Amino acid sequence: xxxxxxxxxxxxxxxxETGTAVGNQLHKTAIRNLVPILCDTDPDRLxxxxxxxxxxxxxxxxxxDAKWHLADAFNxxxxxxxxxxxxxxxxxxxxxxxxxxxxxxxxxxxxxTVVCIGLPPDLEAAQQDLANQTMHRLQAEADSLWVYPLxxxxxxxxxxxxxxxxxxxxxxxxxxxxxxDFMDFKKVVSKARLTLTTARARGQSRSAEIMQxxxxxxxxxxxxxxxxxxRVLLVMSYSDDKPLLVREHVDLSNWVSDVVKTEPxxxxxxxxxxPEQGEWLDVSVLIGMPVTDASAGQxxx
Numbered sequence: 001x002x003x004x005x006x007x008x009x010x011x012x013x014x015x016x017e018t019g020t021a022v023g024n025q026l027h028k029t030a031i032r033n034l035v036p037i038l039c040d041t042d043p044d045r046l047x048x049x050x051x052x053x054x055x056x057x058x059x060x061x062x063x064x065d066a067k068w069h070l071a072d073a074f075n076x077x078x079x080x081x082x083x084x085x086x087x088x089x090x091x092x093x094x095x096x097x098x099x100x101x102x103x104x105x106x107x108x109x110x111x112x113t114v115v116c117i118g119l120p121p122d123l124e125a126a127q128q129d130l131a132n133q134t135m136h137r138l139q140a141e142a143d144s145l146w147v148y149p150l151x152x153x154x155x156x157x158x159x160x161x162x163x164x165x166x167x168x169x170x171x172x173x174x175x176x177x178x179x180x181d182f183m184d185f186k187k188v189v190s191k192a193r194l195t196l197t198t199a200r201a202r203g204q205s206r207s208a209e210i211m212q213x214x215x216x217x218x219x220x221x222x223x224x225x226x227x228x229x230x231r232v233l234l235v236m237s238y239s240d241d242k243p244l245l246v247r248e249h250v251d252l253s254n255w256v257s258d259v260v261k262t263e264p265x266x267x268x269x270x271x272x273x274x275p276e277q278g279e280w281l282d283v284s285v286l287i288g289m290p291v292t293d294a295s296a297g298q299x300x301x
Contacts, residue, residue: 010173011080011111012166013055014101015088016095019119020045022087025163027051031170035080039070041094053077059094063134065277066103069295074105082182083173084111086142087166089118089150089158094136099134113188114144114194116169117301118162122153144189144288146196148221168198171286175237176270184268188231192288195221202279203254206246210283211255218259218285231288232256233242235270239277260287 012034014023023036027050027147039055042047046054055073057066088095099115106113107274115138123131139145148165150158176185199213234256238244 005149009035009079009081010170011035011106011288012170013038013039013084013086014195015039015047015086015098015102015108017042018089018091018155018162019087019095020049021159022163022166023051024049025159025291026167028146028168029167031070031167033081033174034267035078037077039098041098042191057094057098059268063097063101063216066098067105070098070101071105076111080109082110082112084113084170085166085170086113086115087118088115089120089162090134091123091127093127093130096130096134100137100141103138107141107143112143114146114169114189115142116146116166117152118149118158118165119123122160139193143186144192146194147226151220169196172196172198172235172286175284177236184233184270186262187266188233188268188286188288190288192231192290193238195289196284197287198282198284199282200282201240201280206281207245207251210281211251214255214283214285215259218287226275230290232260232264232266233266233268233270233284233286234283235272235286237272237274237282239275239279240273241275242277242279242281243273243283244271248295249283290299 010033012023012026014020014036020038020040023038026034027036036051037053037055038046038049041057041059041135043056046056055070057069086099086102088094089101103113103115147160150161152158152161176182195218197208197214199215201209236244250293
């Protein structure tokens with residue numbers, strides 16, 4: 001693998017059983033520039049996956065040995081662009097051991113790395129403590145961290161829920177690389193806790209419906225009033241057939257002000273016309289929050 005700033009590909013590295021399952025599901029989607037890569041200690045899971053890019057690490061390796069092994073395997077991967085998503089639920093000690101190694105390697109290759117953690121509600125106490133320690137470390141070492149609390153109790157449902165969330169982030173990343181300055185994305189989420197909400201609607205009340213859905217998603221992810229908000233990127237996509245109205249623009253901007261409660265240090269706005277949108281208005285809100293205890297500020301879903 002080598003870094004290619006002209007390549008729009010987004011590396012999605014599924015780590016462990018859940019990360020592999022998410023990668024397999026997203027491999028079937030129409031996210032054009034997504035390059036799924038699997039990293040696992042279970043060779044059977046890797047062999048069963050149709051994804052060609054696989055990183056196998058034997059269980060129980062010392063950290064230095066595991067890093068050397070992964071670095072060697074990285075050389076066989078295709079050229080990637082500027083953005084990498086590491087997807088895991090930190091369900092096992094191996095997940096907690098390998099996640100920081102992957103972040104370190106991706107940084108050495110020059111990729112901007114967002115770690116996406118789908119946090120299950122059913123971790124045993126010892127593993128929860130280990131996951132919290134790992135999240136604390138990842139906050140310091142990764143470019144950005146997204147902790148997405150999972151509400152479902154069945155593992156297959158947790159995978160579906162996490163896949164949907166990561167898919168939205170990957171889709172946002174794809175559209176961002178094509179239409180929004182990538183530097184704005186990095187400025188908003190760099191060394192911050194990431195929250196992403198997306199919604200779409202059409203009709204006379206589309207902005208009101210979008211604000212309602214964005215609020216619902218935001219309340220599910222993080223209690224922003226506890227940790228504050230200091231960077232916001234608001235992206236709106238519409239068509240020339242049904243352009244963004246001034247009223248809708250004002251409503252959505254005011255919604256951001258109401259939600260963050262405090263004046264953000266940075267507010268970025270991106271708007272672009274897409275002829276395929278028809279009557280639909282798509283809105284994405286990316287929020288960067290101060291780094292705090294990774295296990296704090298979560299709300300039940």
